[in-house]
Amino acid sequence: GRTVVINKASFWIGKDDVDLLIDKDVISRKHAEIIVRGNSYFVMDNNSTNKTYVEGKAIPGKATVEIFNGTKIKFVDEEYTFYVD
Numbered sequence: 708g709r710t711v712v713i714n715k716a717s718f719w720i721g722k723d724d725v726d727l728l729i730d731k732d733v734i735s736r737k738h739a740e741i742i743v744r745g746n747s748y749f750v751m752d753n754n755s756t757n758k759t760y761v762e763g764k765a766i767p768g769k770a771t772v773e774i775f776n777g778t779k780i781k782f783v784d785e786e787y788t789f790y791v792d
Contacts, residue, residue, distance in 0.1 A: 711787070716743045720782060721753075733757050733783045741774075748774050748789065757783045 711727050719725040723736035735755040742749040752759035754768035760781040766772050774780065778789045 713741055713743065713748075717741075718743070729782060729785050731783070731785070734785070738782055739780075742771060748791070750774050750780055755782075 713726075715726070718727070718741040719737055719739075720727045720729065720741070721736050721738040722728060722730050722734045725737060729738070733756075735753065735757070737753050738755045739753055739759045740751045742751060749771040750759060750761060750766070751771045752766050752768050758765040760766070761772050761774065762779055763781075774789050776789070776791045780787050780789055
């Protein structure tokens with residue numbers, strides 16, 4: 708497990724020109740975004756082909772889902788646990 712620090716209001720995950728690079732064919736170029744609004748955090752799937760999952764449930768494209776300390780987020784087969792420091 709590596710630690711990834713989210714240090715901006717809009718943090719992109721994917722395989723091309725992003726903040727967190729996941730270099731796999733099944734990941735979209737700009738797969739998903741972590742959005743910070745004040746003290747709240749959200750994940751948005753960017754209409755990716757292979758979906759983004761929050762706590763095992765696929766989220767609809769362009770929908771934002773609030774995430775909390777300990778939330779599990781999965782981008783195809785790459786799983787991360789979100790922590791607030």
